Amino acid sequence: MEQLKKITLTEQEMPTQWYNIVADMPTRPLPPLNPATREPATREDFYPIFARELVEQEFSTEAFIEIPEEVQALYRMWRPTPLVRAYGLEKALDTPAHIYFKNESTSMAGSHKPNTAIPQAYYNYRQGIRRLTTETGGGQWGSALSFAARHFGMDLTVFMVRVSYGQKPYRGLMMRTWGAEVVPSPSTRTAAGRRVLEHEPESPGSLGIAVSEAVEMAAGDPETNYAIGSVMNHVLLHQTVIGEEALRQMEKAGEAPDVVIGCFGGGSNFAGIAFPFLRERLRGRMATRIVAVEPESCPKLTQGEFRYDYGDEAGLTPLFPMYTLGHDFTPAAIHAGGLRYHGAGSLVSQLLKDGLVEAADMPQLETFEAGVLFARTEGIIPAPESTHAIAQAIREARRAREEGRRETILFNLSGHGLVDLYAYEQYFAGRLR
Amino acid sequence: MEQLKKITLTEQEMPTQWYNIVADMPTRPLPPLNPATREPATREDFYPIFARELVEQEFSTEAFIEIPEEVQALYRMWRPTPLVRAYGLEKALDTPAHIYFKNESTSMAGSHKPNTAIPQAYYNYRQGIRRLTTETGGGQWGSALSFAARHFGMDLTVFMVRVSYGQKPYRGLMMRTWGAEVVPSPSTRTAAGRRVLEHEPESPGSLGIAVSEAVEMAAGDPETNYAIGSVMNHVLLHQTVIGEEALRQMEKAGEAPDVVIGCFGGGSNFAGIAFPFLRERLRGRMATRIVAVEPESCPKLTQGEFRYDYGDEAGLTPLFPMYTLGHDFTPAAIHAGGLRYHGAGSLVSQLLKDGLVEAADMPQLETFEAGVLFARTEGIIPAPESTHAIAQAIREARRAREEGRRETILFNLSGHGLVDLYAYEQYFAGRLR
Numbered sequence: 001m002e003q004l005k006k007i008t009l010t011e012q013e014m015p016t017q018w019y020n021i022v023a024d025m026p027t028r029p030l031p032p033l034n035p036a037t038r039e040p041a042t043r044e045d046f047y048p049i050f051a052r053e054l055v056e057q058e059f060s061t062e063a064f065i066e067i068p069e070e071v072q073a074l075y076r077m078w079r080p081t082p083l084v085r086a087y088g089l090e091k092a093l094d095t096p097a098h099i100y101f102k103n104e105s106t107s108m109a110g111s112h113k114p115n116t117a118i119p120q121a122y123y124n125y126r127q128g129i130r131r132l133t134t135e136t137g138g139g140q141w142g143s144a145l146s147f148a149a150r151h152f153g154m155d156l157t158v159f160m161v162r163v164s165y166g167q168k169p170y171r172g173l174m175m176r177t178w179g180a181e182v183v184p185s186p187s188t189r190t191a192a193g194r195r196v197l198e199h200e201p202e203s204p205g206s207l208g209i210a211v212s213e214a215v216e217m218a219a220g221d222p223e224t225n226y227a228i229g230s231v232m233n234h235v236l237l238h239q240t241v242i243g244e245e246a247l248r249q250m251e252k253a254g255e256a257p258d259v260v261i262g263c264f265g266g267g268s269n270f271a272g273i274a275f276p277f278l279r280e281r282l283r284g285r286m287a288t289r290i291v292a293v294e295p296e297s298c299p300k301l302t303q304g305e306f307r308y309d310y311g312d313e314a315g316l317t318p319l320f321p322m323y324t325l326g327h328d329f330t331p332a333a334i335h336a337g338g339l340r341y342h343g344a345g346s347l348v349s350q351l352l353k354d355g356l357v358e359a360a361d362m363p364q365l366e367t368f369e370a371g372v373l374f375a376r377t378e379g380i381i382p383a384p385e386s387t388h389a390i391a392q393a394i395r396e397a398r399r400a401r402e403e404g405r406r407e408t409i410l411f412n413l414s415g416h417g418l419v420d421l422y423a424y425e426q427y428f429a430g431r432l433r
Numbered sequence: 434m435e436q437l438k439k440i441t442l443t444e445q446e447m448p449t450q451w452y453n454i455v456a457d458m459p460t461r462p463l464p465p466l467n468p469a470t471r472e473p474a475t476r477e478d479f480y481p482i483f484a485r486e487l488v489e490q491e492f493s494t495e496a497f498i499e500i501p502e503e504v505q506a507l508y509r510m511w512r513p514t515p516l517v518r519a520y521g522l523e524k525a526l527d528t529p530a531h532i533y534f535k536n537e538s539t540s541m542a543g544s545h546k547p548n549t550a551i552p553q554a555y556y557n558y559r560q561g562i563r564r565l566t567t568e569t570g571g572g573q574w575g576s577a578l579s580f581a582a583r584h585f586g587m588d589l590t591v592f593m594v595r596v597s598y599g600q601k602p603y604r605g606l607m608m609r610t611w612g613a614e615v616v617p618s619p620s621t622r623t624a625a626g627r628r629v630l631e632h633e634p635e636s637p638g639s640l641g642i643a644v645s646e647a648v649e650m651a652a653g654d655p656e657t658n659y660a661i662g663s664v665m666n667h668v669l670l671h672q673t674v675i676g677e678e679a680l681r682q683m684e685k686a687g688e689a690p691d692v693v694i695g696c697f698g699g700g701s702n703f704a705g706i707a708f709p710f711l712r713e714r715l716r717g718r719m720a721t722r723i724v725a726v727e728p729e730s731c732p733k734l735t736q737g738e739f740r741y742d743y744g745d746e747a748g749l750t751p752l753f754p755m756y757t758l759g760h761d762f763t764p765a766a767i768h769a770g771g772l773r774y775h776g777a778g779s780l781v782s783q784l785l786k787d788g789l790v791e792a793a794d795m796p797q798l799e800t801f802e803a804g805v806l807f808a809r810t811e812g813i814i815p816a817p818e819s820t821h822a823i824a825q826a827i828r829e830a831r832r833a834r835e836e837g838r839r840e841t842i843l844f845n846l847s848g849h850g851l852v853d854l855y856a857y858e859q860y861f862a863g864r865l866r
Contacts, residue, residue: 004444005509011437076438077517077812084510088584106539108812110851150809151521170603173854176861177808375610376583379510379541418543418851421606428609 005087007100007249009080015244016067018237021275021347023063024282027354029346030321033308041318049218049226051123057234063279065237067119074118074151078107079241083249084413088377090397097400098255099393101413102246102273105380109174111415112269113144113229116238120227121148131155131224133217135185135210137164137265138337138385139171140415141229146178159185159193159213162205164337170419185210192216192314206330207341208313215316230266231311231320231345239272242412247276250410257288259396261411263388264292264301264359265338267345273412278356290357291396292348293388295339295367298331300324301352301359309343322349334364335423335432336384360392367391368427371417383415384423438520440533440682442513448677449500451670454708454780456496457715460787462779463754466741474751482651482659484556490667498670500552507551507584511540512674516682517846521810523830530833531688532826534846535679535706538813542607544848545702546577546662549671553660554581564588564657566650568618568643570597570698571770571818572604573848574662579611592618592626592646596637597770603852618643625649625747639763640774641746648749663699664744664753664778672705675845680709683843690721692829694844696821697725697734697792698771700778706845711789723790724829725781726821728772728800731764733757734785734792742776755782767797768856768865769817793825800824801860804850816848817856 022028031040046055057065067075086099104112124132132149134156136142142158149156158180165172165184172182185205186193192212196203203209211228218226228235243260250257260277262270270292280286294301304323311317313327324343325331331340344352351357371387373394374380382390389411400407417424426432455461464473479488490498500508519532537545557565565582567589569575575591582589591613598605598617605615618638619626625645629636636642644661651659661668676693683690693710695703703725713719727734737756744750746760757776758764764773777785784790804820806827807813815823822844833840850857859865 005506006444008441008443010441011439073438108814114812147809147812151812170851170854173858174814174851177805177814177854177857179809372610376580376612379547379580379584381541381607381610418603418607419854421603421610421852424610425606 004085006082006084007253008082009245009248011076011080013248014072014075014080015241016072017064018067019240019244019276019279020060020063020065020237021279022061022233024279025350027350029350032318032320035310035315035319045318049215051127051129051225053123054120054234057237058232068122071119071122075241080245081106083246083253086378089374092373092377093394093397093401095397095401096404096406097397098408099397100250100410102242102410103413104242104269105413105416108147109140109144110418111140111144111383112239112242112272113141114148115241115272116229116235116268117144117148119238121145121152121154124225125152125154129154129223129225132227133157133214133224134227134229135159135207135214136229137161137207137340139164139168139419140338140383142180142182143171143174145227146175146180150179156180157217158182159187159210161185161207161210161337162203163333167335167422168420174419185213187213189213190216192316204333206313208327211312212314212316215312230268233347235268236271236275236345236347239268240275242272243274243276246273246410247280255408256286257410258407259289259291259409261291261293261389261392261409263339263385263414264294265385266341267348269412269414271348274357291392292357292359293392294359294361295334295336295388296361296363297334298325298340299361300342300344302361306349306353311343320346322346323352335420335426336367336388338385339388362388362391364432368424368432370394380413381417382413383417384420386414389414437518439515439517440686441515442678442681444509444513446681447505447508447513448674449505450497451500452673452677452709452712453493453496453498453670454712455494455666457712458783460783462783465751465753468743468748468752478751482648484560484562484658486556487553487667490670491665501555504552504555508674513678514539516679519811522807525806525810526827526830526834528830528834529837529839530830531841532830533683533843535675536846537675537702538846538849541580542573542577543851544573544577544816545672545675545705546574547581548674548705549662549668549701550577550581552671554578554585554587557658558585558587562587562656562658565660566590566647566657567660567662568592568640568647569662570594570640570773571816572597572601572852573771573816575613575615576604576607578660579608579613583612589613590650591615592620592643594618594638594640594643594770596766600768600855601853607852618646620646622646623649625749637766639746641760644745645747645749648745663701666780668701669704669708669778669780672701673708675705676707676709679706679843680713688841689719690843691840692722692724692842694724694726694822694825694842696772696818696847697727698818699774700781702845702847704781707790724825725790725792726825727792727794728767728769728821729794729796730767731758731773732794733775733777735794739782739786744776753779755779756785768853768859769800769821771818772821795821795824797865801857801865803827813846814850815846816850817853819847822847
């Protein structure tokens with residue numbers, strides 16, 4: 001019998017609970033603050049734009065939260081996702097390391113984002129909300145929410161960072177095919193957008209600005225809520241299905257990872273793969289390292305400051321404790337649009353501060369080099385975001401070879417890059433630095 | 434327990450043999466003819482541009498042919514593919530029918546094409562061939578072969594039909610990311626291309642012309658062979674892994690299909706899903722109908738003539754018995770580039786002539802309408818080719834509702850449309866007829 005290429009689970013083996021790491025954190029994260037009073041924000045502060053059940057989850061300290069049956073049924077459209085042994089990449093690197101990746105690119109939107117898009121749409125729908133707004137950077141989140149909103153018969157307006165809107169025309173088309181409205185941000189639709197355009201008519205936009213626009217639109221209408229693709233606790237919570245599946249799959253493979261790697265924008269795919277493994281470590285059942293990989297040009301984890309900051313450019317959100325480059329930071333127009341965010345979510349920020357996770361930064365050229373090697377050895381053209389995790393896995397595999405250690409490396413392939421091929425074209429043309 | 438959304442197989446349950454329908458055909462297909470002598474072509478006529486093992490398969494009358502271990506290992510990169518119950522689509526159609534689809538969009542190239550790209554590259558590599566040439570219409574075949582050739586360290590030149598090259602820039606980028614050379618056809622690289630350009634400098638190209646170019650280049654160099662994405666017996670043979678898996682999966686689901694549907698260009702994805710079910714019918718174990726769906730604008734099955742014709746525009750290939758619109762037919766520039774071919778493969782042509790399979794034609798607008806409904810209910814944006822099968826499945830499901838029959842419908846989702854979103858843009862803009 002040949003060794004398995006993919007370690008799979010049946011639909012019956014899928015996790016039925018999300019994991020909330022707050023329950024196991026040695027230091028609980030500081031509370032968000034009401035921006036007006038600077039007092040700890042209450043659930044009520046979030047109700048105007050978030051479904052109540054999501055706010056409950058945001059504040060929860062329970063370790064496990066049941067996944068509603070209807071969400072489980074929708075997860076089964078593409079989950080469980082395969083855990084893949086990267087034999088081809090291992091061979092190309094001539095490494096003694098075993099490299100595994102969790103393939104989250106197999107969803108309808110081509111990324112991990114539907115894991116939270118579906119429950120967010122579900123809870124809002126259940127509460128009678130008719131319309132959602134959101135922002136999107138690379139477009140993965142906006143695509144995922146477009147399908148989810150459509151499934152529950154809700155309208156959706158997506159504010160897409162202008163530079164990504166131009167770089168990734170197919171992302172807008174995906175969202176429209178699923179029936180969403182897509183608006184390049186900054187736009188004239190909101191006060192926040194107009195203010196930016198006044199000062200900088202050619203503004204490339206940023207996730208921070210797009211969040212401001214989406215939040216402003218949701219806040220102005222009781223039948224409209226806002227949905228967010230990363231950063232907040234409830235989003236990271238939903239993504240833990242990735243790691244819960246991967247835990248069972250690594251067990252089936254008979255291996256425990258020495259290192260677990262995720263690329264890092266706001267924290268959602270990283271937390272998704274990492275938190276269940278980190279729980280095992282915190283509970284003394286595993287000794288794995290956990291590494292978050294960010295772009296060199298947006299280095300909040302490695303060079304940011306730990307302090308309270310806004311989640312958006314205009315300062316409409318509560319203040320969150322985070323590693324931040326400042327909420328008015330406009331990152332360079334690198335192609336990993338999903339990683340171009342000024343701050344890190346509170347949970348990961350606290351874990352980093354406490355030394356429980358590591359951070360690494362990665363130059364853009366190294367990420368594309370890794371992406372092309374991966375495409376040619378494992379067949380999947382990765383999203384520019386995911387190439388950051390691949391590049392770190394390659395660094396770890398090379399280190400293992402130098403040290404002569406048979407390590408086990410696990411990374412999250414958060415998405416494929418078929419809708420981001422323009423970025424590869426630029427790379428091949430030598431136009432990237 | 435909820436009903437399963439996906440019926441899956443383990444890697445251990447994958448078929449280890451391809452199925453060759455010639456063994457079960459009541460009328461064997463007429464032989465190909467040497468174009469010079471008009472005598473039945475021999476194996477030797479094919480050796481200059483095809484690997485010997487592939488020629489063996491082309492002429493074989495054995496029912497089952499072993500899949501080499503190395504090919505099986507590569508299939509495991511994405512196979513077995515899921516069989517999915519289209520609950521969302523059923524609900525939208527309010528039909529008593531059960532609709533299943535085989536999801537071939539989960540491969541690295543996003544379609545069923547790697548099923549034959551990998552064995553073709555493998556047999557050529559084993560024979561010491563250094564370089565392959567091929568043609569591609571929609572780009573799915575060219576993409577798949579790009580990865581396969583790269584895996585075995587072979588160079589690849591892809592002649593891509595010019596109109597598709599313009600409509601689908603991302604397809605060219607995929608091929609380049611995997612390391613292939615992509616040339617819009619007709620080109621000045623070959624005599625066949627130059628001749629077309631002389632008469633029609635703005636020629637949009639056709640699959641027939643692109644085949645001529647690829648064949649001419651391969652014929653001129655002993656270290657170069659030609660690979661083909663559809664039509665020929667050995668290609669259809671390799672694709673039967675689709676139907677062999679689907680047979681096992683339908684059995685797991687406890688259902689037998691009343692109708693099996695595939696879109697039809699040259700016959701590869703259609704034969705892939707259909708032939709194993711047709712075998713069961715020919716052997717008296719099943720009573721399923723089999724339907725091939727072609728575009729209204731390229732109606733060789735429904736309106737073509739059954740006769741000997743060339744596989745390419747310039748008449749470089751042997752003559753094959755086929756339903757054909759004439760080898761110099763240039764189809765309209767519809768978006769289902771993979772279906773724009775003048776002829777049908779010999780096997781399907783003979784089966785159609787003998788009344789063992791049915792054919793239907795489909796107008797372009799109905800296919801996109803079906804594609805958008807599928808995207809919004811099942812989450813997957815289908816390739817323009819695959820929308821033809823979906824549109825037929827919808828017709829069958831509506832008929833079942835009218836007749837009050839609880840039928841079981843199975844279609845092949847041959848690929849996703851993420852790299853073909855321009856076509857959807859044109860559809861939404863009302864620019865398609």
